[in-house]
Amino acid sequence: MTGESLESHVFNQFHFDSETINRLSEFVEVLASWNQHIRLSGYREKADIRQHLVTEPLLAAHYFGLASSLCSIVDFGSGNGSPGIIFSILYPHLRISLVERKQKKLSFLSYVISRLNLQNTTFYDNIRSALTAQQAPSSTEIWMKAVSMQSLFSELSRPENKGKSFHIKKFGEWDPVPGCQYIRKHVITSEAWSLSPIFKITVSEGLLTV
Template sequence: MANVSPSYDDVLAAAERLGRPVDAEQAELLAVYLRQLIKWNKKMNLVGKSDWRTVFNTLVVDSLFLADFLKGLPLGDKPLCLDFGAGAGLPGIPLRALWQEGDYWLVELREKRALFMTSVLSKLKLPGTNVFRGRAEDALARLEKGRTEATADLILSRAFMPWPKLLDFIYPMLRKDEERAGVAVILSNDLPPAESELPEGWVLGNVASYPAARGERFFWSLKVR
């Protein structure tokens, strides 16, 4: 069985095998996250019965390639980013080990999972990375102290809800600006729909694929208009 407590060198080697190398500082941050995840998982069942290598190859892999994908999006300076249904901090916490632009909020309703993420972040000290415990529909108003005009630059979703419902749900929350419209990024096992299938008000942006342990996966970006 894989070592339940990955070292810095273990993570460096695992990332190299996936074809997305990380540097020394990133490897250490990822190792700390994985150690905490496996430790808490024994009591909370955050990711099912998994050793750290399985978690890395099937879940953290998304974060590694997502960091590169986000660098190619027009998010502007200091974007406000919301990660809905953050759960065990995936993809958000490993992502922030590699991509640290703007303010990033891990949004999670369940108390124990929010507590886990808060505990991990207290060890990692990732800049601009926070936990919001509450309903997704309440996040912006609470974060901006009740300013109803507040909007996000980026909203991420792995499996928060089916994409057609998600796009309707988040449309009011994203920035409506011709120069810098808000962006949704969906992590999926499937190619994106045709643009004609998208709800009104959305335009398909960048799409990328990447290798994962259980097959090819995709990122879709969609811009509001």
């Protein structure tokens, strides 16, 4: 199955409206174009971008029921916009904060937000500002893809966060740090939604107390 037909198959399986499909497709095009000049991702081919940076977050979002969630999401180490931009496109009712410290990648995120008119999405150059901006009483989840837990812990282990707990969901194998509790691993496959080929990803879930 080619990248284009796979993309169509995946999007049709989830019954997205035409605007959502167009935005997801445009994200792939923009990322592939920018990635030729700025290293945003190791995935160079559009088919790989679709699978790893679009379909994987899509499956995770469906698995965790983000369509009916009222939480705020902080994408730590957003860089190429996955998973935060994907969540923003899928669920405009959610408040999405993208955190990226590198200026060139921030420029990319700013461009994508503007081009796709993602009014529910804001970007920050540090997680402290992103967390401060969260609005009570909604809960906040920190999502991570291709970033180590130690990097997150280093950012959160500041005096002002002493005693606070943070809900974490991380793509890939769990890399524990002291204080991380309630670790659960969710093996998510596309088989439940009859997608082909079968995608299998792992999202680890935990509560980090600093």
